[in-house]
Amino acid sequence: MHEIGVRETTRFLGLTFNTETILMTWLAMAIVIFVSCLAVRNLKAVPTGWQNFVEMIVVWLHGQIDSMMGKRGRLLAPFIVSLFLFLLTSNLIGLIPTLASPTNDLNTTLGLALLVVTIVHCLGLYYKGGHYIAHFFQPFAPFVVINMIEEIAKPITLAFRLFGNILAGEILIIVLLRLTENPFLMTLPSVAWLGFSIFISCVHAVIFTMLSMAYLGNALKDSNE
Template structure:
């Protein structure tokens, strides 16, 4: 039986690693790469199969990038598409018996959130220089304290929102599977379908919030 919250750890070079999370993360990456290969191995003018699915996702995300970050954010499209696909597969992986979502581990969600925030500030300094730093002191210098607290809160809220929703979904599925008799699968199937929906929604929310944060760094003042 899979135990939520109980993880096999290994020690290496003085560090502790969650072995299950590492394995599930590599499986997730392998699935995303496999989908990319299936979608691009036989490209056609009229897309079919995996090409059709992936192209629909890419076109939709490109539209969101243009609407959120403007033309300056188009170079981030590969990152945004990869992030969404990783989150989507990762969130759904835990719905398979004996497997766990990498995103039900706070280490994963916090790592992704910190990656986004580091990119925000790095791109902001690179693309806007002193103007990016100056916006933390607006409308008055005293607001730098509030803005600093907000920046600290961003990765925390990003990480805990995704982690909490995915963990709760997996816990409830396990409870339903244990409580429901084998001849009463309907409640479990309904919750499974709902969890698939929630996994997609959480991937969408995390990606959209990431784009909104990145927009502060890359969007030009004329577009803003």
Template sequence: MEHGGGHEIGSHKLAHFAGMTFNMDTLEMTWLSMAIVIILAFLATRRLQLVPTGWQNFLEMLVTALLDQIDSTMGPKGRKLAPLIITLFLFLVVSNEMGLIPGLTSPTNDINTTLGLALMVLVLVHVLGMINNGPVRYFKHFFEPYKVFVIINVIEELAKPITLSFRLFGNILAGEVLLLILGMLVPYIIPTAWLAFSVFVGIVQAFIFTMLSMSYLSNSLGKDH
């Protein structure tokens, strides 16, 4: 059925452009999540105070905690990637919780979103690895300690984006589906309790994705770490 220049198939609105098909629900929720992160950052930094209050205080506590994790996981060189990691975490938290708002969906309940984020991290891992260690030395480690291990190492690298993306995608999608089913079968009390638990799960999954990304990136920052 035609709808706003796209097609309505099930609960997904699709649009076609240049021979490609786009899930407009995911795109719209992704753009909304990005806008929310930008607005939160703007509100927190609009009127900076020496003694922080409100959003500034909350975001400063969050950023400080993430910086501590970056230092312990990635070492001093990890500070260069702090803006990316902090932004990734904030985007994931907002995206994971979007589906808990009536009428909205989480962009992270779409494997295309989570796989895209995972591939971004893994591409950055290899690019930084070549920059910091040199292309020859970096690719040499795939053949260590024995050349036959190259197959195992390649499989491990291919598995990283798959496991990273499917873990987040599966948890968010399952939580939203279960919340919908509970809302139809047992209204009010149980769905409300599960809603509170889903908020916690969304934050935990964002933290896990971010921590694993930090772990992968730490290996590409140089031989000394």
């Protein structure tokens, strides 16, 4: 971000795209795919190097998927693993000077949140059919209003939480360095904030993934699971 709040746009096929967001997304995708390729290039029974890292994430997410989404959850495991790796990378690349997080753009976070919610409702309808629609009218028919608000709030909260945290983190990095004439004075606060931003980046990647899993779990789980 060169100027806070202003985004360069490109028009393509009559549609407007945020250039930086798209480019940074491709960079994040490239990093994720590169690291994954490094990890699987030479898969061994005794893991070394990047294989450890990717395996650790996959094993941890498998555990979460099994506990939160039941026996059908493994179907969505590639989606969940990709979501987490993409969000983690996206959040972190914004901390590198001159780069920006794709997740500092509401288009990215809302896009992902809508995708998750769409999958939730599609899977809910597919696996539960009429029961899925009926559960919006529980415990009484008028509750449909509250349930609708909840369902609409899900993607909005999911999107704005991530977007707000990442954008605020990046803005503050820029602001801290411009607070005084002498940027060296702000070294310590900047470094401290950078460290905290790394933590926040990881935490919000986890939160987004976990909430998505919880929503997906509701749609996937049998009533007796």
